[in-house]
Amino acid sequence: MTDRKLELLPAVDVRDGQAVRLVHGESGSETSYGDPLAAALAWQRAGAEWLHLVDLDAAFGTGDNRAQIAEVVRSMDIKVELSGGIRDDASLAAALATGCTRVNLGTAALESPEWVARVIAEHGDRIAVGLDVRGTTLRGRGWTRDGGDLYETLARLDAEGCARYVVTDIAKDGTLQGPNLELLRTVCARTDRPVVASGGVSSLDDLRALATLVPEGVEGAIVGKALYAKAFTLEEALEAVSA
Numbered sequence: 001m002t003d004r005k006l007e008l009l010p011a012v013d014v015r016d017g018q019a020v021r022l023v024h025g026e027s028g029s030e031t032s033y034g035d036p037l038a039a040a041l042a043w044q045r046a047g048a049e050w051l052h053l054v055d056l057d058a059a060f061g062t063g064d065n066r067a068q069i070a071e072v073v074r075s076m077d078i079k080v081e082l083s084g085g086i087r088d089d090a091s092l093a094a095a096l097a098t099g100c101t102r103v104n105l106g107t108a109a110l111e112s113p114e115w116v117a118r119v120i121a122e123h124g125d126r127i128a129v130g131l132d133v134r135g136t137t138l139r140g141r142g143w144t145r146d147g148g149d150l151y152e153t154l155a156r157l158d159a160e161g162c163a164r165y166v167v168t169d170i171a172k173d174g175t176l177q178g179p180n181l182e183l184l185r186t187v188c189a190r191t192d193r194p195v196v197a198s199g200g201v202s203s204l205d206d207l208r209a210l211a212t213l214v215p216e217g218v219e220g221a222i223v224g225k226a227l228y229a230k231a232f233t234l235e236e237a238l239e240a241v242s243a
C-alpha cells in the first residue's frame, strides 16, 4: 500500500485567447469559459497544487497563444504542466522559459523520436510525454493523425528514460463518461514511470476510483469539463482524494 494521494491537475485549455473545453478533442466542439488567467487563478485559489495548461491553437497548428500562456504561468504560484505545440528546440526553449514545472510533448514523441530522446536526456523530469490514444493507436497533430502503437512507443520512451506519461483516452475526453481505468491499469503494468490520467472524469467517484490506482502508478488526474460544468468543486475534489 501507499499513502501517496492522487494529485489533481485542473485544466485550462486555451483556444483563440479563451479558456475552452472540447469534446473528443475535436476542433469546432469548443465551449468557451472566458479568460484563461481568471480560470487559472480560480483553480489556484481553490487549492490546486498543479495547473494543466494547454495551447490548443499550437496543438492544432492554427496559431498560438504563447504570450498569453506565458503570462498565465508567470501569474501562478503553483506548479504548471504546459503543453501544445512543443515540437522543436525553439518551442521547447520558449515553453521552459515561462517557468513552468514541466512540459508535455505529444506530436513530437511520434514524429521526432531522436529529438525527443535528446531532450529527455537534457531535461529529465521537466519533460513528460502525452500519450493521446484512440484504442491503442496514438494520435498527434491535434489528434487528427495516427502516430503508431501505444505500447511500442511506451517501450521506446521508457528505454530513453522518459520520466512520466500523461495518458489521454480521446474517446473519453470532454465527455463526462468516466475515465478509462482499464487503459490506465494496462499502461501502469507496462511501465514503472508515473502516469497522469486524462479524459472522462465526471464525478467524485471517478476521482476515488483513480485514487485506488495510485499504488499501480497513477500519480495524478487532469480534471477539465467536470469542473467547468460544476459537477463538483475543486475543493470537493481535493477533499475526495485527500485520504
Ligand SMILES: O=C(O)c1ccccc1N[C@@H]1O[C@H](COP(=O)(O)O)[C@@H](O)[C@H]1O
Pocket (backbone or CB within 6 Å): 013, 022, 024, 025, 026, 054, 056, 058, 059, 060, 083, 084, 085, 086, 087, 104, 105, 106, 107, 108, 130, 132, 140, 141, 142, 143, 168, 173
Ligand atoms: O487537450 C485537448 O483537448 C487536446 C485536443 C487536441 C489536441 C491536443 C490536446 N491537448 C494536449 O496537447 C498536447 C499535444 O500537443 P502537441 O501534439 O505536442 O502539439 C498534449 O498534451 C495533448 O494532451
